[in-house]
Amino acid sequence: MFDNIKATDGFKNSISVAVNSGKLSHALILEGSDDESRFLAATEIASAVMCQSDAKPCGVCSHCIKCGKGIHPDLHIIEKTDDSTMIKVDAIRALKTKALLFPNEAKKSVFIIRQANLMNPQAQNALLKIFEEPAPHLCFILTCPSKSAFLDTIISRATVYSLGEEIIGQSTGDDKADSLAAELISTLAGENEFSFIRKTAVFQKDKKLFASTVSAMIPIARDALILKSGGKDLLVEDSTASKKLAASFTQKKTAALLDALQEFSDSLQFSPNHNLAVTRFCSLLYSIKTN
Numbered sequence: 001m002f003d004n005i006k007a008t009d010g011f012k013n014s015i016s017v018a019v020n021s022g023k024l025s026h027a028l029i030l031e032g033s034d035d036e037s038r039f040l041a042a043t044e045i046a047s048a049v050m051c052q053s054d055a056k057p058c059g060v061c062s063h064c065i066k067c068g069k070g071i072h073p074d075l076h077i078i079e080k081t082d083d084s085t086m087i088k089v090d091a092i093r094a095l096k097t098k099a100l101l102f103p104n105e106a107k108k109s110v111f112i113i114r115q116a117n118l119m120n121p122q123a124q125n126a127l128l129k130i131f132e133e134p135a136p137h138l139c140f141i142l143t144c145p146s147k148s149a150f151l152d153t154i155i156s157r158a159t160v161y162s163l164g165e166e167i168i169g170q171s172t173g174d175d176k177a178d179s180l181a182a183e184l185i186s187t188l189a190g191e192n193e194f195s196f197i198r199k200t201a202v203f204q205k206d207k208k209l210f211a212s213t214v215s216a217m218i219p220i221a222r223d224a225l226i227l228k229s230g231g232k233d234l235l236v237e238d239s240t241a242s243k244k245l246a247a248s249f250t251q252k253k254t255a256a257l258l259d260a261l262q263e264f265s266d267s268l269q270f271s272p273n274h275n276l277a278v279t280r281f282c283s284l285l286y287s288i289k290t291n
């Protein structure tokens with residue numbers, strides 16, 4: 001199992017044991033490694049869930065073959081569409097409708113939410129309702145760089161498996177980036193644009209810090225959006241910056257900021273000119289603020 005997937009042996013073993021002892025949770029979060037590996041791992045787990053052989057996944061039965069080709073009628077893949085940077089509540093509502101139906105060929109229906117970290121808070125809340133009362137014929141696999149993108153209530157109802165080293169994360173585990181991210185969000189919420197630009201000067205020589213900081217700004221913006229919509233389940237421990245942002249930005253602007261940060265963070269690794277990217281970052285955020 002998982003022969004061609006970039007993941008630790010610990011991950012491969014624990015999944016294999018859980019699957020073959022029938023103890024796999026109905027909701028899994030796969031974090032770490034890269035998007036492609038997480039998705040391949042999720043597909044293999046789906047095969048294993050549906051496979052009828054003794055050693056799952058056998059790779060040769062019709063369930064395994066159809067899952068591998070992505071054509072199994074009971075395998076449902078939810079991912080962001082090309083014209084959106086987020087997985088919105090509509091996609092989760094559609095999932096809910098499918099989840100009401102019994103599987104066609106297998107004993108379980110498997111739903112893979114790829115890059116589930118892109119679900120906005122409304123989508124996460126909609127998903128939570130399904131997690132709370134899971135029907136026995138359902139299995140959910142959420143893939144993401146880091147589970148920190150999810151509401152605590154989602155995490156507590158799922159089993160989290162890490163494939164290993166995180167490549168592009170939202171929780172950077174980098175104190176410097178985290179504190180810079182909070183500082184930048186607070187400054188953006190304030191009045192002084194020049195002060196914001198001055199604070200980004202440190203990025204000109206540090207590409208990695210820039211990427212980590214942009215990444216760390218995402219959960220802060222997401223928390224501000226949660227605050228704006230009356231929610232309380234915040235992702236970041238220190239909510240000072242989110243509160244400042246929520247007080248200064250409208251809900252629409254906060255959502256636009258979150259979208260922009262996510263998109264910017266995704267595109268950053270393909271950005272050929274680093275200094276230009278920093279400049280573009282400042283003007284992008286201020287265009288959202290002043291529009």
Ligand SMILES: [Zn+2]
Binds near residue numbers: 053058
């Ligand atoms: Zn099989």
